[in-house]
Amino acid sequence: MVDFQQKDKYDFEDLLRIMEILRAPDGCMWDREQDHQSIRRNFIEETYEVCEAIDEQDAEHLKEELGDVLLQVVFHTQMEKEKGVFDIGDVTDGVCKKLIFRHPHIFGSVEVGSSEEILRNWDALKRVEKHQETDTSALDSVARSLPGLIRAEKLQKKAAKVGFDWENVQGAFDKVEEEIGELRQAVDGNGDAEEELGDLLFAVVNVARHLKVDPERALEKTCDKFISRFATMERQARAADQTLSDLSLEELDALWDKAKQTEGRTEEHA
Numbered sequence: 001m002v003d004f005q006q007k008d009k010y011d012f013e014d015l016l017r018i019m020e021i022l023r024a025p026d027g028c029m030w031d032r033e034q035d036h037q038s039i040r041r042n043f044i045e046e047t048y049e050v051c052e053a054i055d056e057q058d059a060e061h062l063k064e065e066l067g068d069v070l071l072q073v074v075f076h077t078q079m080e081k082e083k084g085v086f087d088i089g090d091v092t093d094g095v096c097k098k099l100i101f102r103h104p105h106i107f108g109s110v111e112v113g114s115s116e117e118i119l120r121n122w123d124a125l126k127r128v129e130k131h132q133e134t135d136t137s138a139l140d141s142v143a144r145s146l147p148g149l150i151r152a153e154k155l156q157k158k159a160a161k162v163g164f165d166w167e168n169v170q171g172a173f174d175k176v177e178e179e180i181g182e183l184r185q186a187v188d189g190n191g192d193a194e195e196e197l198g199d200l201l202f203a204v205v206n207v208a209r210h211l212k213v214d215p216e217r218a219l220e221k222t223c224d225k226f227i228s229r230f231a232t233m234e235r236q237a238r239a240a241d242q243t244l245s246d247l248s249l250e251e252l253d254a255l256w257d258k259a260k261q262t263e264g265r266t267e268e269h270a
Contacts, residue, residue: 002027015070016088019078036076043072101125123161135162149215152205160209169210175203225263232259 104110208215
């Protein structure tokens, strides 16, 4: 039994102490075995679960998932504390200094007239802070580990700030048509299909950006819609004492069209 006081309500210091106990030589074997790479995916998954709780507008679920993200922060920080590199105090010190530096209109004498001006100042200060002396270095600063659609949008936004952008959405649409043609050529053997498909996806993100649509969010909604329609197809098949795998592609297409029609009628009466 470890020396730890049980409470009705714990605070942040308790969380730090619990993690120290778990990582101690006589602590939890699994927790001691972990390193940054072994729990890297956990951090990603917990972050997405926070996003899901936000989308659900479920405060209780959000509280729980934020706690899981906080645990990941403490876990990674404890590993570095054990090596004498930094501790949670250094982490909080760094983010506090960053917020103060990037809000000179609050903590300094800079005057601003709009949120757009605040964002421009933020970007300029960020470049100074990160020693981004060229526009290319600003692009390089976008994390490569981001989901592809999000990374593409961030890169395009940074390029647009120096004027490298279509004047309107029509230019972006034209680029999509061009990339579709190049992909077709690659499929026919004249080019790299993977590269051309990447170019097409990048061009589609540009369209989304001009339409002020979040491409990641749009694709999430389409995935949810696909699952919903697929479930309707399966219900229809079962009602006829069939399984989807028993049906031909033509029959599956017919069920899909019927599912779309059912979905449309449901929306009309919602």
